[in-house]
Amino acid sequence: MLIQKGFKYRLKPTKEQKQKLLQHGGNARFVYNYFLKQNIDYYNKTKKFKFYYELATSLPKLKREFPFLKESFSQSLQMVICQFDKALKDSFKKEKSFPSFKKKHFLNDSFTCPQKWRLSKGFVFIPKIGEVKWIKHRSLKGKPKSITISQDGNNWYCSVLCEYKIKEQEKQTDNIIGIDVGLTELATLSDKTVINNLKYLKKYEDKLAKEQRRLSKKQKGSKNRFKQRMKVRKIHTKIKNIRQDFLHKTSYSIIKNYDGAVMEDLNVKGMMKNHHLAKSMSDVSWSEFRRQLEYKAKWNFKHFIIIDRFAPTSKTCLNCGCIQDMPLSKRQYNCPFCSASIDRDLNASINIKILGLNKINTEGRSGINACGVETVVSTVKQEKECLVN
Numbered sequence: 001m002l003i004q005k006g007f008k009y010r011l012k013p014t015k016e017q018k019q020k021l022l023q024h025g026g027n028a029r030f031v032y033n034y035f036l037k038q039n040i041d042y043y044n045k046t047k048k049f050k051f052y053y054e055l056a057t058s059l060p061k062l063k064r065e066f067p068f069l070k071e072s073f074s075q076s077l078q079m080v081i082c083q084f085d086k087a088l089k090d091s092f093k094k095e096k097s098f099p100s101f102k103k104k105h106f107l108n109d110s111f112t113c114p115q116k117w118r119l120s121k122g123f124v125f126i127p128k129i130g131e132v133k134w135i136k137h138r139s140l141k142g143k144p145k146s147i148t149i150s151q152d153g154n155n156w157y158c159s160v161l162c163e164y165k166i167k168e169q170e171k172q173t174d175n176i177i178g179i180d181v182g183l184t185e186l187a188t189l190s191d192k193t194v195i196n197n198l199k200y201l202k203k204y205e206d207k208l209a210k211e212q213r214r215l216s217k218k219q220k221g222s223k224n225r226f227k228q229r230m231k232v233r234k235i236h237t238k239i240k241n242i243r244q245d246f247l248h249k250t251s252y253s254i255i256k257n258y259d260g261a262v263m264e265d266l267n268v269k270g271m272m273k274n275h276h277l278a279k280s281m282s283d284v285s286w287s288e289f290r291r292q293l294e295y296k297a298k299w300n301f302k303h304f305i306i307i308d309r310f311a312p313t314s315k316t317c318l319n320c321g322c323i324q325d326m327p328l329s330k331r332q333y334n335c336p337f338c339s340a341s342i343d344r345d346l347n348a349s350i351n352i353k354i355l356g357l358n359k360i361n362t363e364g365r366s367g368i369n370a371c372g373v374e375t376v377v378s379t380v381k382q383e384k385e386c387l388v389n
């Protein structure tokens with residue numbers, strides 16, 4: 001199987017190169033926003049959208065109208081249209097939202113070069129910019145296909161998209177894990193493992209809130225406001241990095257140690273109506289956690305199964321299958337029928353696992369023999385016996 005993986009490196013541009021990077025990034029943002037605005041207006045008139053082909057053919061006209069665009073590598077601008085087209089099409093799927101305008105003050109512009117770039121020992125050659133120094137802290141794997149240059153505050157990075165082959169293996173089903181994501185903990189696994197959310201992130205989140213309040217008081221357009229914005233951005237990046245690192249380690253260990261993972265479709269559970277910040281934080285973690293598990297499972301030939309978000313996994317008794325209401329305040333599942341008593345999240349995670357196994361059994365027969373399925377079912381039974389007391 002061919003897979004694509006990005007390798008990210010820090011750039012060390014000169015002052016002059018930095019200016020050009022800003023211009024290129026700004027142009028990419030301009031084109032994206034221009035076509036987004038145009039498409040919204042077009043939709044309001046016609047109830048239709050314009051997609052890649054139509055937009056790409058209008059690019060030369062746009063360049064005549066806005067000559068600063070000529071400073072950009074034209075293929076980079078075409079890539080912007082590609083990305084916009086994808087974002088637009090993705091938004092028709094239920095879990096993605098409509099593309100939004102890119103903002104300059106986020107200081108996170110980026111552009112992609114599909115061709116005409118070159119990598120050498122100490123430099124990346126970026127079309128129309130030249131040879132920019134890079135810190136190659138690890139080696140690339142496979143065949144480089146394209147580079148994406150991105151801004152993160154004051155820093156610039158080059159991500160090299162590489163393609164390489166991995167050896168296909170048969171998927172196993174003996175050791176599948178059910179994952180119940182939560183608010184207090186990141187997740188509860190069906191083998192009783194509890195993955196705690198990072199507690200020390202809270203410290204940075206509080207700091208972030210404080211600095212954001214300060215930012216809102218600074219005068220618009222002032223130097224102090226800019227400085228404060230950079231400060232806020234730094235904390236943002238710190239939080240993002242800590243969280244990413246933690247999620248990567250967690251998802252890696254799950255995929256390494258099990259034959260596959262089952263999760264509920266996200267946006268689940270009308271939880272936490274009053275916890276806006278907590279919600280946004282854990283939402284980010286959940287969807288990123290899912291994304292990582294999904295691609296890591298794919299790359300390692302493990303199962304990754306998503307079950308219906310409306311399945312009553314918290315309400316169903318693991319032992320007898322009866323259903324009762326389970327308000328969030330109830331942390332223990334006490335069954336009124338079979339008198340089983342089990343931790344709420346653990347009960348849910350095992351139910352998730354069972355639903356996932358059913359799904360493998362009915363849908364994905366390829367690679368599983370009847371005997372494999374039987375072993376899976378009996379393992380679940382054993383688990384039930386030892387967990388319910």
Ligand SMILES: [Zn+2]
Binds near residue numbers: 319321336338340
């Ligand atoms: Zn029961």
